[in-house]
Amino acid sequence: MTEKSKATDKKLKQAIDARMAVETARKHQVDILSNLAAKLSLSCKGLDTELDNRLARFRSALVKGVSFENLSPLIDELVGLLQNQEAVQLAQQRDLFTSVQSAGKQLQKTKGLPDETRRTLRHLLDHEINNVQSTHDYIPLLDQLISFYHQALQTKLAANQGEGGSVSSQMAKQLLELANELVLEDESTDQIKVIKNTITDSDSLENLLDAAIKIISVIVKNINKERQSAQSFLTSLNQTLEELHHSIVSTSKHSESMNVEFNILNKSIESKIKNLNEQTQQATSISSLKELVDNELKSLSEDFIAKEKLEQEDRQMLVSSFDSITKRIVTLESKLTTYKKRLNEQRFKSLLDGLTKLPNRAAFDERYNHEMHLFNVQPSDVTLAVIDVDHFKSINDRFGHTAGDITLQVISKALQKSVRKSDFIARYGGEEFVLLMPGVSLENAALPLDKVRKVIKNIPFKFREKQIEITISVGATQFKKGDTPLKAFDRADDALYEAKNSGRDRLCTSK
Numbered sequence: 001m002t003e004k005s006k007a008t009d010k011k012l013k014q015a016i017d018a019r020m021a022v023e024t025a026r027k028h029q030v031d032i033l034s035n036l037a038a039k040l041s042l043s044c045k046g047l048d049t050e051l052d053n054r055l056a057r058f059r060s061a062l063v064k065g066v067s068f069e070n071l072s073p074l075i076d077e078l079v080g081l082l083q084n085q086e087a088v089q090l091a092q093q094r095d096l097f098t099s100v101q102s103a104g105k106q107l108q109k110t111k112g113l114p115d116e117t118r119r120t121l122r123h124l125l126d127h128e129i130n131n132v133q134s135t136h137d138y139i140p141l142l143d144q145l146i147s148f149y150h151q152a153l154q155t156k157l158a159a160n161q162g163e164g165g166s167v168s169s170q171m172a173k174q175l176l177e178l179a180n181e182l183v184l185e186d187e188s189t190d191q192i193k194v195i196k197n198t199i200t201d202s203d204s205l206e207n208l209l210d211a212a213i214k215i216i217s218v219i220v221k222n223i224n225k226e227r228q229s230a231q232s233f234l235t236s237l238n239q240t241l242e243e244l245h246h247s248i249v250s251t252s253k254h255s256e257s258m259n260v261e262f263n264i265l266n267k268s269i270e271s272k273i274k275n276l277n278e279q280t281q282q283a284t285s286i287s288s289l290k291e292l293v294d295n296e297l298k299s300l301s302e303d304f305i306a307k308e309k310l311e312q313e314d315r316q317m318l319v320s321s322f323d324s325i326t327k328r329i330v331t332l333e334s335k336l337t338t339y340k341k342r343l344n345e346q347r348f349k350s351l352l353d354g355l356t357k358l359p360n361r362a363a364f365d366e367r368y369n370h371e372m373h374l375f376n377v378q379p380s381d382v383t384l385a386v387i388d389v390d391h392f393k394s395i396n397d398r399f400g401h402t403a404g405d406i407t408l409q410v411i412s413k414a415l416q417k418s419v420r421k422s423d424f425i426a427r428y429g430g431e432e433f434v435l436l437m438p439g440v441s442l443e444n445a446a447l448p449l450d451k452v453r454k455v456i457k458n459i460p461f462k463f464r465e466k467q468i469e470i471t472i473s474v475g476a477t478q479f480k481k482g483d484t485p486l487k488a489f490d491r492a493d494d495a496l497y498e499a500k501n502s503g504r505d506r507l508c509t510s511k
Ligand SMILES: Nc1nc2c(ncn2[C@@H]2O[C@H](COP(=O)(O)OP(=O)(O)OP(=O)(O)O)[C@@H](O)[C@H]2O)c(=O)[nH]1
Pocket: 172, 173, 176, 177, 180, 201, 355, 388, 389, 390, 391, 392, 393, 394, 396, 400, 401, 402, 403, 404, 405, 408, 429, 430, 431, 500, 504
């Protein structure tokens, strides 16, 4: 190879190398641009379709190796679209600020949010939200807000469930109390008992409503029966009165017609006697006088017989009329007695508690007010005790309402047996009893009351083969000068509250 061709060869090689370097640099630049376009496409994907399409076209132009001059308008378009996108994002950012802020404020109003959550939320709304620079920055805030919402929802749900539970358990309690207070005929009492046994504290509102409707229908039937019975009594009373009236009218009519007949007879007798008198004056011989007297006496005697007959008829008529009136009155009296008896039984029943047969609250109120009145007229020692079965709800919950009812009956019997004759014990409602002890000071009542407590505690209750100890708490007080029924009761109730709070199964007193 000549020197000249060697030099040419070297130059060519250098030129090829330079070209290769340029090619590589360009390829590198295209790669960088393609990469940028790909990243842009990825991060802008979905923001704007137009931008998506332009970026795709830009990438394919790069791959095809379009000259930079041709790429330039594409880049301009992209810049324009991106600028537009910036404005869109700013607007979205503003909207997001407003909605995050209002959502947060709404959340702040939610009751029952944990304190820590409330504090973090306040910080978020007062500070963090103002430091947000981009839509992306909202993501952690939104994440926090969603978790707050979750907490608020949980709190609300728990509160609702709690509320629902306590509402229905309160309703169940009231329904049972109402059922206990009902004084109905025997058959209806049994029906109410069956309904009562279906009521439990954990019942849904729907079940309670169903039980309430059943109770109402028993009451309505009872009212109808009662009304029918009152109506039949009134109808028969009405009938008897009508008959009575009728018989009196007919008796008096009969008497009137009798009177007319009597008058006629009397007049005829009178005129005959007058006539006899005149004719005897004018008689000229004994024989004619005898004949005259004979005739007149005969006629008079007929009149007297007729009068006697009339009188007898009248007497008989009166007697039979009185007889029938008396019979009717006797029937009416017997009906009245039956009705009165029924009413008395009803009244007696209405003062007795259906389940325990102890005097009920109405009977207690009557007696209690009376004792308070006596005390205010002439003060003496009167002790009032309020007795409540401990944890009675758990007996119902564990062994059912029938077991609960039997427990109340057993306790009532034991209470009645262990108080003195002069004391007055009543079922105040539910598992609460009241005891009035006239003539006993609080000091002297403590021992017998504590004895009552022990009696109940020692009853060997057994449910489902399980030995159960049932205890009572007692709160007692003594009537004081200036007391009203309410004041004294509240004092006894406070003492009961203290007995419950200090461990139950005890007697607490309040002076
Ligand atoms: N079986 C039955 N249960 C009744 C009757 N009347 C009320 N109850 C129930 O008595 C329970 C009383 O419960 P609470 O007032 O919570 O009192 P407790 O469980 O005795 O608890 P403490 O009084 O606090 O010791 C409620 O579950 C009532 O449903 C009734 O006639 N029969």
